[in-house]
Every structure is written in structure tokens, then in C-alpha cells.
Amino acid sequence: GAGVSQTPSNKVTEKGKYVELRCDPISGHTALYWYRQSLGQGPEFLIYFQGTGAADDSGLPNDRFFAVRPEGSVSTLKIQRTERGDSAVYLCASSKTGADTEAFFGQGTRLTVV
Amino acid sequence: DQQVKQNSPSLSVQEGRISILNCDYTNSMFDYFLWYKKYPAEGPTFLISISSIKDKNEDGRFTVFLNKSAKHLSLHIVPSQPGDSAVYFCAASDHYNSGNTPLVFGKGTRLSVIA
Numbered sequence: 001g002a003g004v005s006q007t008p009s010n011k012v013t014e015k016g017k018y019v020e021l022r023c024d025p026i027s028g029h030t031a032l033y034w035y036r037q038s039l040g041q042g043p044e045f046l047i048y049f050q051g052t053g054a055a056d057d058s059g060l061p062n063d064r065f066f067a068v069r070p071e072g073s074v075s076t077l078k079i080q081r082t083e084r085g086d087s088a089v090y091l092c093a094s095s096k097t098g099a100d101t102e103a104f105f106g107q108g109t110r111l112t113v114v
Numbered sequence: 115d116q117q118v119k120q121n122s123p124s125l126s127v128q129e130g131r132i133s134i135l136n137c138d139y140t141n142s143m144f145d146y147f148l149w150y151k152k153y154p155a156e157g158p159t160f161l162i163s164i165s166s167i168k169d170k171n172e173d174g175r176f177t178v179f180l181n182k183s184a185k186h187l188s189l190h191i192v193p194s195q196p197g198d199s200a201v202y203f204c205a206a207s208d209h210y211n212s213g214n215t216p217l218v219f220g221k222g223t224r225l226s227v228i229a
Contacts, residue, residue, distance in 0.1 A: 045218070
């Protein structure tokens, strides 16, 4: 596709459930980033992939959060045992080079944990 | 501890006038700065950037100024248009020193351009 695609655009889940959020980056972009944006805040870094490997996962808040990118293209962010505090917009971005200097963002997935 | 600060949550400007959005940073290792624009229900879109070797970068109606000694940058939009109404995020990275470091974002400033 022409841009970064994220699915679903909205997700409502019950506390304690497991969710997966998908990101389809721009074709040919080797770098992929996940950010989380809470209300009234700027995007906060979660994890960065260069190809298939996680080059930096220092932003993941705890071990309930995990992300994969098995073939170096599509990435999935996985959240176990969701909590109400996980409610936010999850943004994915991709870029050609290894640094997200001009990263292109998807429209985000709005996750609501009830 | 906020490394990138946008102290004005909102700004209103009349159409045709200049909009000035400000950003301060605390990490002296930051060497690359970007502005992103965000409309509701969309992801942020890249607007303009500047590296620390420059003090000004201009692209059409948008100019970014960098004052390294003050750890301050600003985005000027002139003339402002109603379509510029959006949330503007300042972002920074330690790009040239460390390579692949993630962007650190401010909280954003909501710009409203009034016709």
C-alpha cells in the first residue's frame, strides 16, 4: 500500500484479555517503530525493529507487552492481561533508513480497555 | 522527566498572521529535531526538520529556528491558513551521534487558525 496501515483502527477489550495490534509498513522500509500516545501526551516510544530483530525495546513498559516482526515486514504488538491503563492510541511508523528521522506514521489503533 | 517540552498546550492565531510554536529540550546530546503535524484520527505527518549544524531551515510557509545555546527551537508558519489548524509535535533524537535512536516527542501544541 501507499502508506503505513494499522488494523484494527479501534479495539475495545475487557480487562485481563489479550490483544494483538497489526502494522503493515510501507513496502521496502526496513525500520519499524511502535509508539503509544495517551490523552494529552505526545507519542512515547515502545520498540524499534531493524529488519526482523528488535534493535531497541527499552520503551516497553513491562513484560505484558511484546512485539514481533518475523519476516521483516508486518509487525504485531501483543498485550497480555490488558489493564485499563493500557488504553491509548498505538501508533506504528516506518522509515527507509535505520533512524526514524523522517518516519511515516499510520493512523493508529485506539485501544480501550473496559 | 520530560526531555522535550512544549509549554503552550494551545495557540490561536488569525488567518494571514504568523504562528510561532515553541519547543525546549534538556538533553544536550540531541542533534536532530523535527516537527510533526497531527489531525484528529490520523497519524502524525512529518513537516520539517533541522540538524544541529544549522540554525534555520525553511520550506515554503514553514521555517524552523534552532538556538542550541538556549536548547530552544521554534516553528514559524507564515501566513497562517485555516488548514494549518492541528496539533503540532516537536521531536528530537540523538541521531548523528548514536545512529538509530528513537524520536522523543513533546506533548504537542494545538494550533487554531481563525478565519
